[in-house]
Amino acid sequence: MLKRLSVAMVGAVLLGSALAGCGGGDDSSSGSGSGSDDKIVLGFSQVGAESGWRTANTKSIQDSAKAAGIELKFADAQGKQENQISAIRSFITQKVDVIAFSPVVTSGWDAVLKEAKDANIPVILTDRSVDSQDTSLYVSFLGSDFVEEGKKAGQWLVDQYKGKTGTVNIVELQGTTGAAPAIDRQKGFADTIASDPNLKVVKSQTGDFTRAQGKTVMETFLQSTPKIDVLYAHNDDMGLGAIEAIEAAGKKPGTDIKIITVDAVKDGMTALSEGKINYIVECSPLLGPQLMDIVKQVKDGGTPEKRILTKETTFTQEQAKTELPNRQY
Amino acid sequence: MTIVKHRLFWPSVILVALLVVNIFTANQFITVRDGHLFGVLPDILRGSAPLLLVALGMTLVIATGGIDLSVGAVMAISGAVACLLIKDLSNQNSVGSVLLIMAIAIGASLVLGLWNGTLVAVVGIQPIIATLILMVAGRGVAQLVTDGQIINVQSSPYATIATGHFLAVPVAFLIAIAAVVLTVLLTRRTALGLLLESVGGSPTASRLAGIRSRRITIMVYVVSGGLAGLAGLIYSANIKSADSISAGNLIELDAILAVVIGGTALIGGRFSIAGTVIGAILIQALQVTVVAVGVPSKATLLFKAVIVVALCLSQSATFRQKVFGRFRPSRPAVPAEVPA
Numbered sequence: 001m002l003k004r005l006s007v008a009m010v011g012a013v014l015l016g017s018a019l020a021g022c023g024g025g026d027d028s029s030s031g032s033g034s035g036s037d038d039k040i041v042l043g044f045s046q047v048g049a050e051s052g053w054r055t056a057n058t059k060s061i062q063d064s065a066k067a068a069g070i071e072l073k074f075a076d077a078q079g080k081q082e083n084q085i086s087a088i089r090s091f092i093t094q095k096v097d098v099i100a101f102s103p104v105v106t107s108g109w110d111a112v113l114k115e116a117k118d119a120n121i122p123v124i125l126t127d128r129s130v131d132s133q134d135t136s137l138y139v140s141f142l143g144s145d146f147v148e149e150g151k152k153a154g155q156w157l158v159d160q161y162k163g164k165t166g167t168v169n170i171v172e173l174q175g176t177t178g179a180a181p182a183i184d185r186q187k188g189f190a191d192t193i194a195s196d197p198n199l200k201v202v203k204s205q206t207g208d209f210t211r212a213q214g215k216t217v218m219e220t221f222l223q224s225t226p227k228i229d230v231l232y233a234h235n236d237d238m239g240l241g242a243i244e245a246i247e248a249a250g251k252k253p254g255t256d257i258k259i260i261t262v263d264a265v266k267d268g269m270t271a272l273s274e275g276k277i278n279y280i281v282e283c284s285p286l287l288g289p290q291l292m293d294i295v296k297q298v299k300d301g302g303t304p305e306k307r308i309l310t311k312e313t314t315f316t317q318e319q320a321k322t323e324l325p326n327r328q329y
Numbered sequence: 330m331t332i333v334k335h336r337l338f339w340p341s342v343i344l345v346a347l348l349v350v351n352i353f354t355a356n357q358f359i360t361v362r363d364g365h366l367f368g369v370l371p372d373i374l375r376g377s378a379p380l381l382l383v384a385l386g387m388t389l390v391i392a393t394g395g396i397d398l399s400v401g402a403v404m405a406i407s408g409a410v411a412c413l414l415i416k417d418l419s420n421q422n423s424v425g426s427v428l429l430i431m432a433i434a435i436g437a438s439l440v441l442g443l444w445n446g447t448l449v450a451v452v453g454i455q456p457i458i459a460t461l462i463l464m465v466a467g468r469g470v471a472q473l474v475t476d477g478q479i480i481n482v483q484s485s486p487y488a489t490i491a492t493g494h495f496l497a498v499p500v501a502f503l504i505a506i507a508a509v510v511l512t513v514l515l516t517r518r519t520a521l522g523l524l525l526e527s528v529g530g531s532p533t534a535s536r537l538a539g540i541r542s543r544r545i546t547i548m549v550y551v552v553s554g555g556l557a558g559l560a561g562l563i564y565s566a567n568i569k570s571a572d573s574i575s576a577g578n579l580i581e582l583d584a585i586l587a588v589v590i591g592g593t594a595l596i597g598g599r600f601s602i603a604g605t606v607i608g609a610i611l612i613q614a615l616q617v618t619v620v621a622v623g624v625p626s627k628a629t630l631l632f633k634a635v636i637v638v639a640l641c642l643s644q645s646a647t648f649r650q651k652v653f654g655r656f657r658p659s660r661p662a663v664p665a666e667v668p669a
Contacts (some may be wrong), residue, residue: 052478177626205619206626210575211479211568216376220620223369224354237479241568248492250363267481267570 040299041071043091045101047128048079052265056329057102057127057285064288070295081105085112092119098295100124106131106180113137122298126291128180140294140304144283144312146181150188152281152314153232153260158196160258165198168229171221172204173214173242175234181283182206185234185262202228207238214241222249233261236268236280243276254278254317264315266327272320280320282312285329336592339643340607343636347614348373354621365494369617371502375491377613378501379404379560381606382508383580384587386553388605389512391588393549394529394597395449395456400557400584402467403441404577407434407558408565409474412482421484431490435558441467442554446547460550464581471573480571491567501563508556513602522600525549529597583612590640611640 042065046058058074065072073096075087081104091099092115099121103109109130116123117137125141132138161168170193175182186204193199203221207214214233221228222245231246233239239261243253253259253276261268264282271277287310294304315323332338348370352358357368365371383400390397411434418426441463448459493500516522524545527535532542557577565571589595590611591604615633624632642648 049472049477055477174626177629203620203623204626205623206629208575211570211572212564212575215568216616217620219372219376220369220617223356223372224621224623226356237572240570244492244568267479 039069039071040098040295041073041094041096042295043073043075043088043094043096043099045075045077045084045087045091045099047077047084047102047104049076052329053263053283053285057287059328060286060288061126061291062288064292068289068292068296070292077104079104081108088112088116092116092121095119096121098122098124098298100126100291100295102127103130110134110137124291124294124298126287127285135306139298140306140308142287142291142294142308142310144310146184146283147188148309149181149262149281149283149312150185150190151192152188153185153262153279154189154192156260156279156281156314157193157199157230157232157258161196161198168199169225169227170199170201170230170232171218171225171228172201173207173217173231173233173238174204175206175209175238177206179209181262182209182234189232201232207233207241209235209237211237211241211244214238215245216241218242218245219248222246222251228257230258230260233259236261236263236265236271236277239277240267240271243271264327265329266324269315269320269324269327272315272317273324275317278317280315282314284310284312336644337601337604337607340590340592340604340611340640343640343643344607344611344614347611347618350618351614351621354618361497365497366499369621371499373610373614373617374502375499376617377610378491378499378505379564379577380580380583380587380613381505381609382556382560382563383577384584384591384605384609385505385508385512385602386549386556387581387584388588388591388593388600388602389516389525389549390456390553391585391593391595392525392529392597392600393546394532395546395549396460396585396595397445397550397553397557398457398460398581399441399445399463399467400553400560401577401580402464402471403438403554403557404561404564404580405468405471405571405573406441406474407438407561408576409471409480409571409573410434410437411487411562412480412565412571413474415482415484415487416480418484421482422486424486427484427486431487431562434562435555438558438561439551439555442551442557443547445554446550449550450543450546468573471571471576475571475573477573482569482571484569487562487566488569489566491563501567504559504563508559509602509606516602526598526600529599531598584609586637587612590637590644592644 077084123138127143205217207217246253259277260279262281264280351369355369359368359370414430448454449456491501528542528545535542587608590608591601593600
């Protein structure tokens with residue numbers, strides 16, 4: 001029995017490492033090597049393909065690299081830091097011109113970033129940051145400001161209820177507990193609505209960024225709160241789940257309960273244009289063009305801003321109708 | 330005194346306690362609106378359906394001394410297959426087509442269960458490893474099916490299995506209860522239950538006694554796969570979309586917990602379907618209560634853990650003896666003298 005178990009374990013380990021191996025390396029699309037001076041070579045390590053948002057992010061980077069005439073070496077880390085570290089090491093060995101990556105986690109990057117610095121290869125962070133004390137390890141961080149997103153959501157609400165009296169009961173669907181977007185979107189929102197004492201968050205609970213949890217938690221909010229005026233969901237998916245719960249309770253989403261969400265993915269924009277959501281703060285994955293600009297700037301010896309925000313906007317129901325046909329993700 | 334000693338006494342007490350909390354926190358605990366039941370209690374029963382189905386399959390697997398970690402992945406695949414096919418229908422509201430598609434999705438889940446059963450009973454791989462393979466790979470398959478995207482459907486017959494009502498009762502709960510009743514009849518009114526427990530007790534002895542233990546083992550994994558597939562359909566119908574990343578994520582652990590709360594031994598050889606039903610509804614009630622009483626997100630997991638620990642301790646005879654034993658009239662400390 002024990003022997004059988006150990007054989008199975010070895011099998012499982014081999015299977016696991018084989019799977020990890022698939023994503024760890026670069027896609028080796030280039031045969032020319034990176035020595036050629038005419039074309040900039042960018043090594044990019046992506047988190048994985050965990051959501052539609054991420055898929056759109058990957059596509060934006062691949063498309064804009066092609067458009068900018070930059071040779072892209074793309075590696076998918078499949079959500080594992082060790083894959084990402086080995087991908088960055090392989091970029092260093094190949095002497096790429098610039099390395100960019102979206103860190104899977106925030107900590108543990110100092111050693112490999114030091115190696116890149118010693119090899120004189122500039123590093124750009126995209127979408128997510130690292131917690132390294134030594135900020136000289138990377139040249140720039142391009143990504144959304146989640147606190148700002150929370151503030152935009154809060155500001156819209158403050159404007160909506162300006163000059164009105166009476167308490168406004170808000171319920172909040174938080175993202176995954178401990179995740180940076182969840183913490184920051186909550187903080188930005190809370191700070192902004194503090195300016196109006198009528199605006200009160202009466203219930204706040206995690207919906208794990210998923211539709212099913214968003215729906216379940218909203219069902220209970222509806223059952224356990226006497227009156228809900230506004231729902232603030234940290235992403236579109238939880239908002240979409242909550243809409244199902246609100247409709248099942250015989251209320252009209254967007255009218256009886258005003259809904260604000262963050263992200264602006266296609267499904268969310270559709271609901272916005274149908275009047276089921278009132279306002280969406282965009283968190284754009286389409287940072288490819290901006291990234292390529294920074295890469296060129298760095299290659300030409302320039303020093304970009306340390307913190308660059310993704311170009312993002314907000315959508316009302318009217319704007320959603322115009323924008324919807326152009327949504328790619 | 331005997332009722333207190335019944336192994337389902339304490340889980341039932343905690344379940345009732347949670348429901349009582351909800352009577353006070355809820356606007357409506359249970360009422361009739363638009364011709365169907367409405368309120369927290371129907372919400373809990375409806376929400377518990379997927380877990381109930383998965384835990385039911387898990388009970389049978391555990392009764393044979395096995396375990397099925399792949400149920401969450403099977404849920405994801407089943408929902409993904411169904412939504413992908415329904416999305417391409419010219420008329421998504423065609424009841425016949427939707428039923429056929431649901432049958433296809435459950436058929437696929439049965440095949441996945443057969444794969445697990447074959448690995449365990451024919452190839453002889455440890456159940457935890459055999460089902461771990463599908464747990465990891467299955468979610469990948471589901472993401473491949475949906476191309477990593479969330480697939481939306483607008484099919485009212487499909488939505489009915491999760492959010493509809495029949496005779497005022499949520500359809501999802503009726504489906505789960507029908508599965509429970511069928512399983513009880515098959516295991517307790519025929520010799521099947523005895524055979525399951527026999528295989529769980531000792532596969533070798535069962536085989537020598539003339540029981541086809543290999544066939545029984547394969548069967549429980551097939552049933553578990555099929556029930557997980559059904560749970561996946563209800564899960565995806567509830568949100569009218571296939572979310573291959575989060576569908577059934579970590580549900581295997583909740584299912585195992587429900588089974589254990591219900592008094593089924595993890596080593597196999599004994600099972601209680603009634604216990605599993607109470608366990609599954611209890612877990613759902615706990616999740617609803619956490620939100621209803623406004624436990625902060627950061628403390629939610631700790632809160633759940635405290636309840637579960639309290640529950641497990643209350644079920645332990647040794648613990649009860651140590652803590653409550655001293656309050657009872659103690660037996661003479663020294664055994665009565667025996668004449669030499």
